[in-house]
Amino acid sequence: MTTDTPRELEELAQSWEGDGLLSEIVAHLRDQRTPLREEWAKRITDASLLVAMTPQEIFSEATAVYDNYVEVLETGNVDALQRYAQDLSERIIPRGVETDEVVGIVLLLRDVLARSLFEKYQQDFPLLNRVLDVYEPVANRIANTVAVGFVQERERVIRQQQHALLELSTPVLQVRERLLILPIIGVLDQKRARQLTEQLLRGIRMHRARVVVIDVTGVPGVDQAVANNLVQTVDASRLMGASVILTGLSSEIAQTLVTVGVDLTKFNTSGDLQGGIEEAEHLLGFTVTRNDDAGS
Protein backbone atom coordinates (compact mmCIF):
# COMPACT_ATOMS: atom_id res chain seq x y z
CA MET A 1 0.00 0.00 0.00
CA THR A 2 1.50 3.32 -1.01
CA THR A 3 0.70 6.60 0.68
CA ASP A 4 -0.22 9.74 -1.19
CA THR A 5 3.14 11.35 -1.18
CA PRO A 6 5.11 8.47 -2.67
CA ARG A 7 2.38 8.02 -5.28
CA GLU A 8 2.76 11.60 -6.41
CA LEU A 9 6.46 11.16 -6.50
CA GLU A 10 6.03 8.06 -8.58
CA GLU A 11 3.89 9.84 -11.08
CA LEU A 12 6.40 12.58 -11.29
CA ALA A 13 9.10 10.04 -11.76
CA GLN A 14 7.11 8.26 -14.45
CA SER A 15 6.72 11.39 -16.52
CA TRP A 16 10.44 11.70 -17.04
CA GLU A 17 11.26 8.06 -16.57
CA GLY A 18 8.72 6.84 -19.16
CA ASP A 19 11.14 6.78 -22.03
CA GLY A 20 13.69 4.87 -20.08
CA LEU A 21 11.08 2.36 -18.99
CA LEU A 22 9.90 1.91 -22.54
CA SER A 23 13.35 1.09 -23.86
CA GLU A 24 13.78 -1.28 -20.94
CA ILE A 25 10.53 -3.04 -21.85
CA VAL A 26 11.54 -3.19 -25.51
CA ALA A 27 14.93 -4.61 -24.63
CA HIS A 28 13.29 -7.24 -22.46
CA LEU A 29 10.87 -8.25 -25.22
CA ARG A 30 13.69 -8.45 -27.79
CA ASP A 31 15.69 -10.55 -25.36
CA GLN A 32 12.82 -12.94 -24.76
CA ARG A 33 11.77 -13.02 -28.40
CA THR A 34 12.12 -16.76 -29.01
CA PRO A 35 10.34 -18.15 -25.92
CA LEU A 36 7.58 -15.53 -26.02
CA ARG A 37 6.93 -16.09 -29.67
CA GLU A 38 6.70 -19.80 -29.14
CA GLU A 39 4.42 -19.33 -26.17
CA TRP A 40 2.18 -17.12 -28.30
CA ALA A 41 2.06 -19.55 -31.23
CA LYS A 42 1.22 -22.35 -28.81
CA ARG A 43 -1.60 -20.36 -27.30
CA ILE A 44 -2.99 -19.58 -30.74
CA THR A 45 -3.05 -23.28 -31.55
CA ASP A 46 -4.50 -24.16 -28.13
CA ALA A 47 -7.31 -21.67 -28.58
CA SER A 48 -8.11 -23.19 -32.03
CA LEU A 49 -7.60 -19.86 -33.72
CA LEU A 50 -6.45 -19.55 -37.33
CA VAL A 51 -7.47 -23.15 -38.08
CA ALA A 52 -7.31 -22.30 -41.78
CA MET A 53 -3.54 -21.94 -41.53
CA THR A 54 -0.78 -24.51 -40.95
CA PRO A 55 1.35 -24.33 -37.76
CA GLN A 56 4.37 -23.26 -39.86
CA GLU A 57 2.41 -20.40 -41.37
CA ILE A 58 1.12 -19.37 -37.98
CA PHE A 59 4.68 -19.37 -36.65
CA SER A 60 6.08 -17.26 -39.46
CA GLU A 61 3.21 -14.75 -39.29
CA ALA A 62 3.57 -14.72 -35.53
CA THR A 63 7.24 -13.82 -35.88
CA ALA A 64 6.46 -10.96 -38.22
CA VAL A 65 3.65 -9.64 -36.03
CA TYR A 66 5.84 -9.97 -32.94
CA ASP A 67 8.65 -7.92 -34.49
CA ASN A 68 6.24 -5.29 -35.75
CA TYR A 69 4.62 -5.20 -32.34
CA VAL A 70 7.90 -4.56 -30.53
CA GLU A 71 8.82 -1.95 -33.09
CA VAL A 72 5.60 -0.05 -32.51
CA LEU A 73 6.24 -0.22 -28.76
CA GLU A 74 9.65 1.28 -29.36
CA THR A 75 8.81 4.00 -31.88
CA GLY A 76 5.12 4.62 -31.22
CA ASN A 77 4.63 4.74 -35.00
CA VAL A 78 1.92 2.39 -36.26
CA ASP A 79 2.35 3.01 -40.01
CA ALA A 80 4.49 -0.05 -40.69
CA LEU A 81 2.20 -2.24 -38.60
CA GLN A 82 -0.80 -0.82 -40.41
CA ARG A 83 0.71 -1.74 -43.75
CA TYR A 84 1.61 -5.17 -42.51
CA ALA A 85 -1.89 -5.70 -41.10
CA GLN A 86 -3.44 -4.72 -44.42
CA ASP A 87 -1.11 -7.02 -46.32
CA LEU A 88 -1.80 -9.86 -43.89
CA SER A 89 -5.55 -9.28 -44.22
CA GLU A 90 -5.32 -9.42 -48.00
CA ARG A 91 -3.64 -12.79 -47.72
CA ILE A 92 -5.80 -14.40 -45.07
CA ILE A 93 -9.28 -13.07 -45.83
CA PRO A 94 -9.65 -15.21 -48.96
CA ARG A 95 -8.77 -18.23 -46.79
CA GLY A 96 -11.75 -17.64 -44.56
CA VAL A 97 -10.07 -16.16 -41.48
CA GLU A 98 -12.66 -14.45 -39.32
CA THR A 99 -12.48 -11.10 -37.56
CA ASP A 100 -12.72 -12.67 -34.10
CA GLU A 101 -9.68 -14.81 -34.85
CA VAL A 102 -7.56 -11.85 -35.81
CA VAL A 103 -8.66 -9.83 -32.80
CA GLY A 104 -8.17 -12.95 -30.68
CA ILE A 105 -4.56 -13.50 -31.66
CA VAL A 106 -3.59 -9.87 -31.13
CA LEU A 107 -5.16 -9.92 -27.68
CA LEU A 108 -3.35 -13.17 -26.95
CA LEU A 109 -0.04 -11.56 -27.82
CA ARG A 110 -0.88 -8.63 -25.58
CA ASP A 111 -1.56 -11.05 -22.72
CA VAL A 112 1.57 -13.11 -23.35
CA LEU A 113 3.74 -10.02 -23.26
CA ALA A 114 1.94 -8.59 -20.24
CA ARG A 115 2.54 -11.83 -18.34
CA SER A 116 6.16 -11.77 -19.21
CA LEU A 117 6.33 -8.27 -17.79
CA PHE A 118 4.51 -9.39 -14.63
CA GLU A 119 7.07 -12.11 -14.23
CA LYS A 120 10.00 -9.79 -14.67
CA TYR A 121 8.79 -7.05 -12.38
CA GLN A 122 6.85 -9.07 -9.83
CA GLN A 123 9.28 -8.16 -7.05
CA ASP A 124 8.64 -4.46 -7.42
CA PHE A 125 4.93 -3.73 -7.58
CA PRO A 126 5.13 0.09 -8.03
CA LEU A 127 7.61 -0.39 -10.84
CA LEU A 128 5.36 -3.01 -12.45
CA ASN A 129 2.53 -0.51 -12.23
CA ARG A 130 4.53 2.07 -14.12
CA VAL A 131 5.67 -0.47 -16.65
CA LEU A 132 2.06 -1.39 -17.33
CA ASP A 133 1.10 2.28 -17.53
CA VAL A 134 3.56 2.58 -20.39
CA TYR A 135 2.80 -0.75 -21.98
CA GLU A 136 -1.01 -0.89 -21.92
CA PRO A 137 -1.92 2.18 -24.02
CA VAL A 138 0.49 1.17 -26.74
CA ALA A 139 -0.66 -2.46 -26.67
CA ASN A 140 -4.29 -1.41 -26.92
CA ARG A 141 -3.50 0.92 -29.75
CA ILE A 142 -1.79 -1.90 -31.61
CA ALA A 143 -4.73 -4.24 -31.10
CA ASN A 144 -6.99 -1.50 -32.35
CA THR A 145 -4.87 -0.83 -35.42
CA VAL A 146 -4.72 -4.47 -36.46
CA ALA A 147 -8.43 -5.07 -35.91
CA VAL A 148 -9.45 -1.93 -37.77
CA GLY A 149 -7.05 -2.77 -40.60
CA PHE A 150 -8.58 -6.20 -40.92
CA VAL A 151 -12.15 -4.94 -40.86
CA GLN A 152 -11.38 -2.22 -43.38
CA GLU A 153 -9.82 -4.70 -45.75
CA ARG A 154 -12.84 -6.91 -45.36
CA GLU A 155 -15.21 -4.08 -46.10
CA ARG A 156 -13.16 -3.12 -49.12
CA VAL A 157 -13.51 -6.67 -50.46
CA ILE A 158 -17.25 -6.60 -49.80
CA ARG A 159 -17.68 -3.27 -51.55
CA GLN A 160 -15.69 -4.48 -54.51
CA GLN A 161 -17.85 -7.59 -54.79
CA GLN A 162 -21.06 -5.61 -54.47
CA HIS A 163 -19.90 -3.35 -57.25
CA ALA A 164 -19.00 -6.28 -59.49
CA LEU A 165 -22.36 -7.85 -58.77
CA LEU A 166 -24.27 -4.71 -59.67
CA GLU A 167 -22.38 -4.38 -62.93
CA LEU A 168 -23.21 -7.90 -63.91
CA SER A 169 -26.64 -8.25 -62.56
CA THR A 170 -29.02 -6.62 -65.01
CA PRO A 171 -28.50 -7.34 -68.68
CA VAL A 172 -31.07 -5.82 -71.04
CA LEU A 173 -31.14 -7.96 -74.17
CA GLN A 174 -32.85 -7.45 -77.48
CA VAL A 175 -34.29 -10.70 -78.82
CA ARG A 176 -36.30 -9.35 -81.72
CA GLU A 177 -36.79 -5.98 -83.26
CA ARG A 178 -38.42 -3.80 -80.59
CA LEU A 179 -38.59 -6.68 -78.09
CA LEU A 180 -36.32 -6.69 -75.03
CA ILE A 181 -35.88 -9.32 -72.38
CA LEU A 182 -34.59 -8.65 -68.91
CA PRO A 183 -33.72 -11.81 -67.02
CA ILE A 184 -33.29 -11.14 -63.32
CA ILE A 185 -31.34 -13.64 -61.25
CA GLY A 186 -30.72 -13.42 -57.52
CA VAL A 187 -32.11 -11.37 -54.69
CA LEU A 188 -33.71 -8.08 -55.71
CA ASP A 189 -33.08 -5.37 -53.16
CA GLN A 190 -34.19 -1.78 -53.52
CA LYS A 191 -30.88 -0.54 -54.82
CA ARG A 192 -30.76 -3.20 -57.49
CA ALA A 193 -34.40 -2.67 -58.39
CA ARG A 194 -33.75 1.03 -58.91
CA GLN A 195 -30.72 0.33 -61.06
CA LEU A 196 -32.74 -2.17 -63.04
CA THR A 197 -35.42 0.43 -63.73
CA GLU A 198 -32.85 2.89 -65.02
CA GLN A 199 -31.14 0.36 -67.25
CA LEU A 200 -34.43 -0.86 -68.63
CA LEU A 201 -35.63 2.65 -69.49
CA ARG A 202 -32.34 3.46 -71.17
CA GLY A 203 -32.59 0.17 -73.07
CA ILE A 204 -36.13 1.01 -74.19
CA ARG A 205 -34.96 4.30 -75.63
CA MET A 206 -31.85 2.85 -77.23
CA HIS A 207 -33.56 -0.13 -78.87
CA ARG A 208 -36.87 1.69 -79.43
CA ALA A 209 -38.57 -1.19 -77.70
CA ARG A 210 -42.33 -1.61 -77.68
CA VAL A 211 -42.52 -4.72 -75.55
CA VAL A 212 -40.34 -5.77 -72.63
CA VAL A 213 -40.38 -9.20 -71.02
CA ILE A 214 -39.07 -9.15 -67.45
CA ASP A 215 -38.28 -12.68 -66.28
CA VAL A 216 -38.06 -13.15 -62.51
CA THR A 217 -37.65 -16.95 -62.49
CA GLY A 218 -34.33 -16.54 -60.71
CA VAL A 219 -35.63 -14.24 -57.98
CA PRO A 220 -36.28 -16.07 -54.70
CA GLY A 221 -38.58 -13.46 -53.18
CA VAL A 222 -39.52 -9.81 -53.02
CA ASP A 223 -40.58 -7.47 -50.24
CA GLN A 224 -43.19 -4.77 -50.43
CA ALA A 225 -40.77 -1.99 -51.36
CA VAL A 226 -39.34 -4.01 -54.23
CA ALA A 227 -42.82 -5.02 -55.39
CA ASN A 228 -43.80 -1.35 -55.51
CA ASN A 229 -40.61 -0.64 -57.36
CA LEU A 230 -41.60 -3.22 -59.96
CA VAL A 231 -44.94 -1.48 -60.38
CA GLN A 232 -43.11 1.81 -60.90
CA THR A 233 -40.88 0.18 -63.48
CA VAL A 234 -43.93 -1.02 -65.36
CA ASP A 235 -45.52 2.46 -65.20
CA ALA A 236 -42.37 4.25 -66.30
CA SER A 237 -41.91 1.85 -69.21
CA ARG A 238 -45.45 2.54 -70.33
CA LEU A 239 -44.82 6.27 -70.22
CA MET A 240 -42.06 5.59 -72.70
CA GLY A 241 -44.44 3.65 -74.87
CA ALA A 242 -43.35 0.11 -74.01
CA SER A 243 -45.59 -2.49 -72.45
CA VAL A 244 -44.16 -4.90 -69.92
CA ILE A 245 -44.83 -8.59 -69.56
CA LEU A 246 -43.74 -10.15 -66.29
CA THR A 247 -42.88 -13.83 -66.43
CA GLY A 248 -41.67 -16.57 -64.12
CA LEU A 249 -43.38 -15.39 -60.95
CA SER A 250 -42.74 -18.02 -58.29
CA SER A 251 -45.62 -19.01 -56.06
CA GLU A 252 -43.92 -17.21 -53.16
CA ILE A 253 -43.71 -13.96 -55.11
CA ALA A 254 -47.28 -14.34 -56.34
CA GLN A 255 -48.42 -14.73 -52.73
CA THR A 256 -46.36 -11.73 -51.63
CA LEU A 257 -47.74 -9.52 -54.38
CA VAL A 258 -51.32 -10.40 -53.52
CA THR A 259 -50.83 -10.20 -49.73
CA VAL A 260 -49.14 -6.81 -49.74
CA GLY A 261 -51.86 -5.49 -51.99
CA VAL A 262 -49.87 -4.49 -55.05
CA ASP A 263 -52.10 -3.17 -57.80
CA LEU A 264 -52.02 -6.19 -60.08
CA THR A 265 -54.17 -4.72 -62.82
CA LYS A 266 -51.04 -3.09 -64.19
CA PHE A 267 -49.18 -6.34 -64.48
CA ASN A 268 -49.34 -8.26 -67.67
CA THR A 269 -48.05 -11.64 -66.58
CA SER A 270 -47.28 -14.91 -68.23
CA GLY A 271 -46.33 -18.24 -66.68
CA ASP A 272 -42.85 -18.67 -68.04
CA LEU A 273 -40.35 -16.93 -70.26
CA GLN A 274 -41.47 -18.88 -73.31
CA GLY A 275 -45.08 -17.84 -72.81
CA GLY A 276 -43.98 -14.24 -72.29
CA ILE A 277 -41.95 -14.14 -75.48
CA GLU A 278 -44.80 -15.73 -77.43
CA GLU A 279 -47.20 -13.14 -76.10
CA ALA A 280 -44.76 -10.35 -76.93
CA GLU A 281 -44.38 -11.67 -80.47
CA HIS A 282 -48.13 -11.69 -80.77
CA LEU A 283 -48.29 -8.07 -79.61
CA LEU A 284 -45.64 -7.06 -82.11
CA GLY A 285 -47.25 -9.03 -84.93
CA PHE A 286 -44.52 -11.61 -85.34
CA THR A 287 -45.45 -15.14 -86.27
CA VAL A 288 -42.88 -17.85 -85.75
CA THR A 289 -43.22 -20.89 -87.94
CA ARG A 290 -41.20 -24.06 -87.98
CA ASN A 291 -39.46 -24.96 -91.18
CA ASP A 292 -40.20 -28.67 -91.51
CA ASP A 293 -37.18 -29.35 -93.69
CA ALA A 294 -34.79 -27.94 -91.15
CA GLY A 295 -36.03 -29.93 -88.16
CA SER A 296 -34.69 -33.28 -86.88
Next chain:
Amino acid sequence: MPVPDSRPSAEPRRVSILRDGPYLIASVHTALDDAQLVRFQSDLVARIRRERSRGVIIDVAAMDVIDSFTSRTLSNVTRMAQLQGAATVIVGISPELAITMVQLGMSLDPGNTALDLDEGMRRLDAIAGGSTTAPGSRRASRG
Protein backbone atom coordinates in the same frame (compact mmCIF):
# COMPACT_ATOMS: atom_id res chain seq x y z
CA MET B 1 -53.86 30.51 -56.24
CA PRO B 2 -53.54 33.47 -58.61
CA VAL B 3 -54.50 32.70 -62.15
CA PRO B 4 -51.46 33.17 -64.37
CA ASP B 5 -51.88 35.68 -67.14
CA SER B 6 -52.85 33.80 -70.24
CA ARG B 7 -53.01 36.72 -72.66
CA PRO B 8 -50.52 36.68 -75.50
CA SER B 9 -47.35 38.41 -74.38
CA ALA B 10 -44.29 39.76 -76.10
CA GLU B 11 -42.32 36.73 -74.95
CA PRO B 12 -41.34 34.33 -77.72
CA ARG B 13 -43.28 31.10 -77.72
CA ARG B 14 -41.48 28.16 -76.23
CA VAL B 15 -43.75 25.66 -77.91
CA SER B 16 -44.24 25.34 -81.63
CA ILE B 17 -47.52 23.94 -82.90
CA LEU B 18 -47.36 22.55 -86.43
CA ARG B 19 -50.12 21.11 -88.52
CA ASP B 20 -49.69 17.80 -90.30
CA GLY B 21 -52.88 16.82 -92.12
CA PRO B 22 -55.58 16.14 -89.55
CA TYR B 23 -53.03 16.16 -86.73
CA LEU B 24 -51.28 18.85 -84.72
CA ILE B 25 -47.72 18.43 -83.52
CA ALA B 26 -46.73 20.52 -80.52
CA SER B 27 -43.03 20.48 -79.65
CA VAL B 28 -42.01 21.82 -76.30
CA HIS B 29 -38.54 23.33 -76.63
CA THR B 30 -37.65 23.74 -72.99
CA ALA B 31 -39.02 23.38 -69.50
CA LEU B 32 -41.99 25.72 -69.19
CA ASP B 33 -42.96 27.85 -66.23
CA ASP B 34 -46.54 28.00 -65.06
CA ALA B 35 -47.54 31.03 -67.16
CA GLN B 36 -46.01 29.53 -70.27
CA LEU B 37 -47.84 26.28 -69.61
CA VAL B 38 -51.16 28.04 -69.34
CA ARG B 39 -50.46 29.92 -72.55
CA PHE B 40 -49.51 26.67 -74.26
CA GLN B 41 -52.70 25.04 -73.08
CA SER B 42 -54.97 27.80 -74.43
CA ASP B 43 -53.01 28.10 -77.69
CA LEU B 44 -53.25 24.39 -78.33
CA VAL B 45 -56.91 24.06 -77.46
CA ALA B 46 -57.74 27.04 -79.71
CA ARG B 47 -55.71 25.53 -82.55
CA ILE B 48 -57.53 22.21 -82.27
CA ARG B 49 -60.83 24.05 -82.57
CA ARG B 50 -59.68 26.13 -85.50
CA GLU B 51 -58.06 23.32 -87.47
CA ARG B 52 -60.69 20.76 -86.53
CA SER B 53 -57.84 18.38 -85.72
CA ARG B 54 -58.47 14.75 -84.93
CA GLY B 55 -55.20 14.07 -83.24
CA VAL B 56 -52.52 15.88 -81.26
CA ILE B 57 -48.95 14.89 -80.53
CA ILE B 58 -47.15 16.68 -77.73
CA ASP B 59 -43.40 16.13 -77.93
CA VAL B 60 -41.67 16.67 -74.60
CA ALA B 61 -38.27 15.25 -75.58
CA ALA B 62 -36.54 18.55 -74.83
CA MET B 63 -37.95 18.69 -71.32
CA ASP B 64 -35.38 17.65 -68.78
CA VAL B 65 -37.39 18.20 -65.61
CA ILE B 66 -41.06 17.96 -64.83
CA ASP B 67 -43.11 19.23 -61.91
CA SER B 68 -46.61 18.43 -60.80
CA PHE B 69 -48.11 21.47 -62.51
CA THR B 70 -46.60 20.50 -65.84
CA SER B 71 -47.84 16.96 -65.42
CA ARG B 72 -51.32 18.16 -64.52
CA THR B 73 -51.42 20.56 -67.43
CA LEU B 74 -50.43 17.82 -69.84
CA SER B 75 -53.14 15.59 -68.52
CA ASN B 76 -55.68 18.46 -68.64
CA VAL B 77 -54.76 19.27 -72.22
CA THR B 78 -55.31 15.63 -73.08
CA ARG B 79 -58.81 15.78 -71.64
CA MET B 80 -59.65 19.13 -73.22
CA ALA B 81 -58.55 17.84 -76.60
CA GLN B 82 -60.69 14.78 -76.03
CA LEU B 83 -63.70 17.04 -75.45
CA GLN B 84 -63.04 18.60 -78.82
CA GLY B 85 -62.80 15.26 -80.50
CA ALA B 86 -59.03 14.99 -80.77
CA ALA B 87 -56.94 12.14 -79.39
CA THR B 88 -53.65 13.10 -77.74
CA VAL B 89 -50.40 11.16 -77.61
CA ILE B 90 -47.51 12.43 -75.52
CA VAL B 91 -44.13 11.41 -76.90
CA GLY B 92 -40.48 11.72 -76.02
CA ILE B 93 -40.65 11.14 -72.27
CA SER B 94 -37.06 10.49 -71.24
CA PRO B 95 -36.06 7.79 -68.72
CA GLU B 96 -35.36 10.47 -66.09
CA LEU B 97 -38.73 12.08 -66.64
CA ALA B 98 -40.49 8.72 -66.53
CA ILE B 99 -38.85 7.82 -63.20
CA THR B 100 -39.69 11.21 -61.70
CA MET B 101 -43.27 10.94 -62.82
CA VAL B 102 -43.91 7.51 -61.37
CA GLN B 103 -42.09 8.32 -58.16
CA LEU B 104 -44.13 11.46 -57.62
CA GLY B 105 -47.29 9.60 -58.55
CA MET B 106 -48.02 11.88 -61.51
CA SER B 107 -50.44 10.19 -63.79
CA LEU B 108 -50.78 10.28 -67.52
CA ASP B 109 -52.87 7.68 -69.21
CA PRO B 110 -50.13 5.27 -70.26
CA GLY B 111 -52.20 4.35 -73.30
CA ASN B 112 -51.57 7.88 -74.56
CA THR B 113 -47.81 7.91 -74.51
CA ALA B 114 -45.30 6.73 -77.09
CA LEU B 115 -41.54 6.61 -77.42
CA ASP B 116 -41.01 9.27 -80.08
CA LEU B 117 -42.75 11.24 -82.82
CA ASP B 118 -42.71 8.35 -85.26
CA GLU B 119 -44.28 5.98 -82.78
CA GLY B 120 -46.74 8.65 -81.75
CA MET B 121 -47.93 9.01 -85.36
CA ARG B 122 -48.53 5.29 -85.53
CA ARG B 123 -50.41 5.37 -82.26
CA LEU B 124 -52.59 8.23 -83.46
CA ASP B 125 -53.30 6.41 -86.69
CA ALA B 126 -54.41 3.45 -84.63
CA ILE B 127 -56.70 5.39 -82.32
CA ALA B 128 -57.82 8.38 -84.40
CA GLY B 129 -57.04 7.54 -88.00
CA GLY B 130 -59.26 5.63 -90.33
CA SER B 131 -62.52 5.99 -92.11
CA THR B 132 -62.82 9.72 -92.65
CA THR B 133 -59.35 10.18 -94.11
CA ALA B 134 -59.62 11.33 -97.68
CA PRO B 135 -58.65 8.70 -100.24
CA GLY B 136 -55.17 9.23 -101.54
CA SER B 137 -54.11 11.42 -98.61
CA ARG B 138 -50.69 10.48 -97.38
CA ARG B 139 -52.13 9.68 -93.97
CA ALA B 140 -53.98 6.71 -95.39
CA SER B 141 -50.82 5.02 -96.51
CA ARG B 142 -49.28 5.04 -93.08
CA GLY B 143 -48.97 2.10 -90.63
